[in-house]
Amino acid sequence: MALARVQLPAAAKRGEVVEVRVAIKHAMETGFRFDNDGRVIPRNVVTSIVCRYNGDEVFRAETGSGIAANPYMQFYVVADATGEFVLEWIDDAGERGMERAALTVTA
Amino acid sequence: MPSRRQFVAAIGGLAAAQLLPALASAQPDPFAPLIASFTGGAPVRQGRVTLDIPSLADNGHAVPLLIKVESVMSAADHVRRITLLSEKNPRPVIATFHLGPRNGRAQIATRVRLNGAQRLMAIAQLSDGTFWSGSAEVVVTTTACLDDS
Amino acid sequence: MRRAGFRRTGRCWPSVPVLLLSVLIASASEPQRPVPLKSGAEFAGADARAMQADDFGNPGMLWVTRGESVWREPAGKAGKSCASCHGEAPVTMKGVAARYPVIDRGDGRLVNLEGRINVCRVRHQGAEPLPYETDTLLALTAYVAHQSRGTPVSVVIDAQNRAHFERGHDFYHRRVGQLNLSCAHCHEVNWGKQLGPETISQGHGVAYPAYRLEWQTVGSLHRRFRGCLSAVRAAMLPAGSPEYLDLELFLAWRANGLPIETPGVRR
Numbered sequence: 001m002a003l004a005r006v007q008l009p010a011a012a013k014r015g016e017v018v019e020v021r022v023a024i025k026h027a028m029e030t031g032f033r034f035d036n037d038g039r040v041i042p043r044n045v046v047t048s049i050v051c052r053y054n055g056d057e058v059f060r061a062e063t064g065s066g067i068a069a070n071p072y073m074q075f076y077v078v079a080d081a082t083g084e085f086v087l088e089w090i091d092d093a094g095e096r097g098m099e100r101a102a103l104t105v106t107a
Numbered sequence: 108m109p110s111r112r113q114f115v116a117a118i119g120g121l122a123a124a125q126l127l128p129a130l131a132s133a134q135p136d137p138f139a140p141l142i143a144s145f146t147g148g149a150p151v152r153q154g155r156v157t158l159d160i161p162s163l164a165d166n167g168h169a170v171p172l173l174i175k176v177e178s179v180m181s182a183a184d185h186v187r188r189i190t191l192l193s194e195k196n197p198r199p200v201i202a203t204f205h206l207g208p209r210n211g212r213a214q215i216a217t218r219v220r221l222n223g224a225q226r227l228m229a230i231a232q233l234s235d236g237t238f239w240s241g242s243a244e245v246v247v248t249t250t251a252c253l254d255d256s
Numbered sequence: 257m258r259r260a261g262f263r264r265t266g267r268c269w270p271s272v273p274v275l276l277l278s279v280l281i282a283s284a285s286e287p288q289r290p291v292p293l294k295s296g297a298e299f300a301g302a303d304a305r306a307m308q309a310d311d312f313g314n315p316g317m318l319w320v321t322r323g324e325s326v327w328r329e330p331a332g333k334a335g336k337s338c339a340s341c342h343g344e345a346p347v348t349m350k351g352v353a354a355r356y357p358v359i360d361r362g363d364g365r366l367v368n369l370e371g372r373i374n375v376c377r378v379r380h381q382g383a384e385p386l387p388y389e390t391d392t393l394l395a396l397t398a399y400v401a402h403q404s405r406g407t408p409v410s411v412v413i414d415a416q417n418r419a420h421f422e423r424g425h426d427f428y429h430r431r432v433g434q435l436n437l438s439c440a441h442c443h444e445v446n447w448g449k450q451l452g453p454e455t456i457s458q459g460h461g462v463a464y465p466a467y468r469l470e471w472q473t474v475g476s477l478h479r480r481f482r483g484c485l486s487a488v489r490a491a492m493l494p495a496g497s498p499e500y501l502d503l504e505l506f507l508a509w510r511a512n513g514l515p516i517e518t519p520g521v522r523r
Contacts, residue, residue, distance in 0.1 A: 032197060059210070063201075065197075066198055066200070067217060068168060068170070073215065074216035075210060076211050077211065078210070
């Protein structure tokens, strides 16, 4: 079941650099592990994490099995207008996840 | 994404065209062919990129990492992308991050899986087309990737 | 021939220090707790501690978040959710996990939090019990236990649960496996010392269900028991076994006073 969390301040001043954090519940199955019957567990990792701010892409990570399970990312964005942050991710199996957060920008 | 096998074959096939000064080692830099594949052979300068990572990782399955690139992140002068490379992981490219002037700061934190003690390297491409790199050594006792449990 | 380390005393009787030591070992069958009491967080390493302290960065909180939605989902033939009877968990579940395991008033069995959740599912929701280590049970258990975060464990041993406590105590001190070790050998006598890359903890369960970096996911205390038994090459009982429940009661008594930390982050 797709689950992700986005954290950023509820409000910021225009031009302020705000910290954005995302956490995605995902096993990031490497494709190198074996099940109890000795069969390889197929690889299934989050391959792309994208963050859009008022519709424009502000962060993109192309990820693989080298990123730890339950991927965590922290980055920065300049607060320029009140609006919405949308986090989207996709994995090898084609499953997608999405989470939103609002940001109020004051003058 | 290149596999470990292709990567090792590339090292064998290439002449010692070192793009980076060797770090106290007489052997060809293992990162060199991989870096060449995405810089197109352009020079990579050491500096401006720092990797903050514990020198001894509690557990290789989740090692906290902070990548910082010195940049004003203006429209005219910013970091376009950062590629994170591993020396020992079965898949050498850990991640590629795409940034731009709207980030304000070229700083990314995440957690990585490490297959044993190794050197990690980050290559940043700036908006003017130049490449900069930074690296860090990590000791890992409980390794990820191939240590199945 | 003289064997190194042995002095010839001309007597067969053990020396006085040896006699004293054997008396002490004999009296070690009385329930003991480590002094001072330390959470596993103190032994888990700085990075694991930092991850646990950060509510957003703590991967275990993803399960707590999931647990919050499971709490509100109707389940079973009765079509009720946990919230239908228990309302808001931060209010009604506060302090509950700190008293567990308890004797269930319905059938007199000792139950832990997972067991109590399943009793509710079967008895009140008309739903199937959730197996250990399923995402849903882990999420719900972590969510409920999390409502007691900061509350000191306060388990009372009385006439009703004493037999369970004694069995748990005996299990804790019993040598098992090819390595022939008991829990006490590591967690009572040698906590604080190195075992490979790890520092041996006192073996408390206050952080569970916990996110273990080794598992790359949240797991139950019974899963941790299984890991320890496997490590000494002993037969692993299934999660939910009565032996584990008795052990859980003994461990809870042993941890009395330590605050619940769920979801903890451990190596």
